[in-house]
Amino acid sequence: MELVTPGIGLIFWQVVTFLIVLFLLSKFAWKPIMQALNERENSIEEALRSAEKAKLEMQSLKADNEKLLAEARLERDKILTEANEAGNNMIEAARQKANEEGARMIVQAREAIENEKQAAITEVKNMAASLSLEIAEQILRRELSDKNAQQALAQDYIREVTLN
Structure with a gap:
C-alpha cells in the first residue's frame, strides 16, 4: 500500500521542488515564453489582417x-x-454621287443629242433650201432662156398679182 499512498516527506519535497521550479520558471522563463507567445499571436493576427486586406484589394482590383x-x-x-455607320454613309454618299453624276451625264x-439633232435639222433645211434654189434657178434658166417664155411668165405673174 505504500505505493498507493506516498509518504509525507516525499510529498513535502515534491511540493518544494515544484514551488522552486515554478518560481524559477516564473522568474526567468515565464515572461519570455509569454512574450514569445504574444509576439507569435500578434504576428499571426497581423498576417491574418494582411491576408484579409490583400483579399479585399484583390476583390477591388478584380472589380x-x-x-x-x-x-x-x-x-x-x-x-x-x-x-459601320461611317462606312455605310460613305457608300451611300458614293452611290448618291454616282447616281447624280449618271443623271447629269444622261441630261448632258x-x-x-438634241443639239446635234437641231444642227442636223438645220443643215438639212439649209441643204434643202440650197437645193431648192439651185433647182429653181435651173428651172428658171431653162424657162427664161426663151424670150417668149419670159414674156409668158411675166404675164402670169402680173395676172396673179392683180388677182390677189
Missing part, C-alpha cells in the same frame, strides 16, 4: 478590372458601330 473590361467592350462596340447626253 476594377471587370469594370475596365466592360468599358473597353462598350467602347469597342461604339467604335465598331461608328465605323440628251442635250448633246
Whole structure:
C-alpha cells in the first residue's frame, strides 16, 4: 500500500521542488515564453489582417478590372458601330454621287443629242433650201432662156398679182 499512498516527506519535497521550479520558471522563463507567445499571436493576427486586406484589394482590383473590361467592350462596340455607320454613309454618299453624276451625264447626253439633232435639222433645211434654189434657178434658166417664155411668165405673174 505504500505505493498507493506516498509518504509525507516525499510529498513535502515534491511540493518544494515544484514551488522552486515554478518560481524559477516564473522568474526567468515565464515572461519570455509569454512574450514569445504574444509576439507569435500578434504576428499571426497581423498576417491574418494582411491576408484579409490583400483579399479585399484583390476583390477591388478584380472589380476594377471587370469594370475596365466592360468599358473597353462598350467602347469597342461604339467604335465598331461608328465605323459601320461611317462606312455605310460613305457608300451611300458614293452611290448618291454616282447616281447624280449618271443623271447629269444622261441630261448632258440628251442635250448633246438634241443639239446635234437641231444642227442636223438645220443643215438639212439649209441643204434643202440650197437645193431648192439651185433647182429653181435651173428651172428658171431653162424657162427664161426663151424670150417668149419670159414674156409668158411675166404675164402670169402680173395676172396673179392683180388677182390677189
